[in-house]
Amino acid sequence: MTKLEKINTFDPSQPGLADESIFGLPFSAQESEIIIIPVPWEVTVSFGAGASTGPKAILNASFQVDLHHQEFPELWKLGMFLDFNEQTKLIEDESLVLKNKAQPIIQALESGENIASNSKLNKDLQIINAACLKLNENIKNQTLFWLNQGKKVVLLGGDHATPLGYYQALATKHDNFGILHLDAHMDLRIAYEGFTFSHASIMYNALQIPQISKIVQVGIRDFCKQEVEVAQTNRVVVFSDMELKSASFSGKTWQVQCNEIIAELPQKIAISFDIDGLYQWFCPSTGTPVPGGFSFEQATYLLSKLGDSGKEIIGFDLVEVAQGTNDWDGNVGARMLYHLCGVLAKNNGMNVGEKIIFNK
Numbered sequence: 218m219t220k221l222e223k224i225n226t227f228d229p230s231q232p233g234l235a236d237e238s239i240f241g242l243p244f245s246a247q248e249s250e251i252i253i254i255p256v257p258w259e260v261t262v263s264f265g266a267g268a269s270t271g272p273k274a275i276l277n278a279s280f281q282v283d284l285h286h287q288e289f290p291e292l293w294k295l296g297m298f299l300d301f302n303e304q305t306k307l308i309e310d311e312s313l314v315l316k317n318k319a320q321p322i323i324q325a326l327e328s329g330e331n332i333a334s335n336s337k338l339n340k341d342l343q344i345i346n347a348a349c350l351k352l353n354e355n356i357k358n359q360t361l362f363w364l365n366q367g368k369k370v371v372l373l374g375g376d377h378a379t380p381l382g383y384y385q386a387l388a389t390k391h392d393n394f395g396i397l398h399l400d401a402h403m404d405l406r407i408a409y410e411g412f413t414f415s416h417a418s419i420m421y422n423a424l425q426i427p428q429i430s431k432i433v434q435v436g437i438r439d440f441c442k443q444e445v446e447v448a449q450t451n452r453v454v455v456f457s458d459m460e461l462k463s464a465s466f467s468g469k470t471w472q473v474q475c476n477e478i479i480a481e482l483p484q485k486i487a488i489s490f491d492i493d494g495l496y497q498w499f500c501p502s503t504g505t506p507v508p509g510g511f512s513f514e515q516a517t518y519l520l521s522k523l524g525d526s527g528k529e530i531i532g533f534d535l536v537e538v539a540q541g542t543n544d545w546d547g548n549v550g551a552r553m554l555y556h557l558c559g560v561l562a563k564n565n566g567m568n569v570g571e572k573i574i575f576n577k
Contacts, residue, residue, distance in 0.1 A: 220248040224294050229284040239299035240279045240555065249296030250567060251558050252363040254383070256356060256375035257309040260316050260345060261412040262504050263323055267539030268376040268416075269312050272299070274540035274547030275373065275554055282551050288521060289559030291570030297558055299373070300363075304355065311352075315345050319412070326410055342411050349378065349414035356382030364390060369561055373554065374536030376416040376504070377404055377491055381423065387487055387532055388428035394485035394531055395431040396423060397478075397523065399494040399516060401507040403437055405444035405453070416537075419489075424451055433481045435519070436461070436494040439507045454481045458509045475519045479526050488520070488533035490557065492550060499549050502541030513549065517556050524560040533557050 218226075223243045237243050239253060246252060255272035262268060276299055284293040318341040325338055332338050356372070360383050363370045372383045377400075387394065398404075398420060405424075409415035414422065423429050424447075431452045438458035448455055456478055464474060492500040496510040524530060535557060538550035563569045 220244060220296070223248070229293055232280065239276055239297055240282055240284060240293065240551075242293060242296060242298075244296035244298060246298045246300060249298035250369060251295060251297045251562065252368045252370050253297060253299045253373050253554070254356065254359050254363075254370060255299055255301055255305055255373045256352075256379040257305065258312040258352065258375040258379050259416075259504070260312055260319055260349065260376075261378060261410070261415040261417075262316070262376055263410060263417070266504060267502055267541075268374060268504055268537050269309060270540035271375060271536070271538035271550065272301075272305075272373050274544075275538055275550040276301075278544050278547035278551040279554070281548070282555055286555065286559060287573045288556075289563060289569035290573060291568060292555070292559045292562060295562055295567055295569070300359075304359070308352065308355070311348065315348055319345055323410055332411055346413045349412070352379075353382035353385065353414065356380075357386045360386035361389065369532070369565060371532055371558070371561065372534040374534060374538075377419045377489075377536045378414050378416040379536060380489060380534040381414060381419060383532070383534060384423050384426055384429065384487065388426050391485055391531055392428050393430050393483060394428060394487060395433060395483040396420070396429060396487050396489050397482060398432055398434045398489045398491075399436055399511075399519075400434065400489070400491035401436060401438050401458075401493045401510060402491070402505065403434060403440040403444040403448060403455070404491075405447040406441065407443065407447070420453075421447060424453070430483050431481070433478060435478055436511050438509045439505075458511075462509070471515055471518065472522075475522045478519065479523055479528070482523075482528060485529045485531050486523070487531055488523075488557065490516075490533065490535045490553065491537045492535070492546075492553070493537055495549070500538065500546055502539040502546045503537050504539060505537075513553070516553070520557065520560045524564040530561050530564040533561060
């Protein structure tokens with residue numbers, strides 16, 4: 218059956234088919250315009266756990282997402298394919314093994330121990346750093362494989378360490394781009410807890426990629442002195458949660474604030490969305506929750522305005538979703554993923570249908 222035949226016979230009003238790809242869509246990878254690379258990895262997490270379960274939690278929840286999206290009613294026809302494969306399973310298995318090696322290192326540091334003087338812990342630290350470097354190369358190669366086939370490629374974590382190889386792949390295709398970083402944390406620590414590729418170091422590591430000309434951070438409300446110094450001496454612009462809220466309490470609208478955020482971005486942008494940027498009740502199981510944040514609707518409004526701004530969105534990652542005791546985290550993650558795919562597709566000139574307006 219051809220893709221057109223599948224489109225003509227598929228009923229998007231029915232529940233998604235759980236034996237198909239994400240969102241219950243019937244398309245193969247080759248038939249899909251957007252490829253989603255899952256990275257179930259959380260080796261260096263230092264507080265709550267569960268980020269490695271994010272891709273599966275989102276996949277499971279995706280079958281309940283109504284595809285007739287108000288902004289992108291025909292998005293589903295483009296096809297989105299979540300590329301779970303043998304490599305994904307190997308990544309998941311290795312993450313568990315390395316996480317067990319990382320926890321004693323973290324506990325020793327919290328007890329004031331000098332890791333350099335402990336031969337076993339120091340050796341395990343080197344093993345973890347080498348494995349993370351290998352993961353980055355793996356993700357870079359997976360991303361380039363699909364980019365070279367003309368696909369739009371996005372990444373689904375896992376913890377926030379996972380997109381570095383993805384950014385490296387984008388850097389081979391674009392010589393100048395920025396990152397719109399939505400998060401509770403700056404993630405600008407240098408080799409946090411000794412881990413070169415810590416989840417808390419992703420934006421510092423991204424700054425080492427010459428093609429990334431600017432990082433614009435939104436919703437930040439938790440950081441250390443080192444991170445502030447990195448931000449102030451590098452190409453980082455910060456819209457902290459406190460400053461955004463203070464301005465809104467004084468009468469500045471979210472629309473005006475979004476315009477200011479977008480104005481700081483270069484022409485080409487990758488989006489990095491850590492789910493803990495949202496209010497905690499949207500993501501109660503995420504690993505490092507912080508009071509404050511923005512609502513789901515504030516986030517999607519900013520993303521949609523960016524998509525319509527004339528700037529070029531070259532990709533995105535969604536990270537730090539964790540499977541909780543119910544389906545809520547996956548449910549929110551799946552809907553944010555669908556919206557991000559819609560913004561990416563529309564911004565790149567794909568037909569996502571006309572926005573549905575109920576009150577004209």
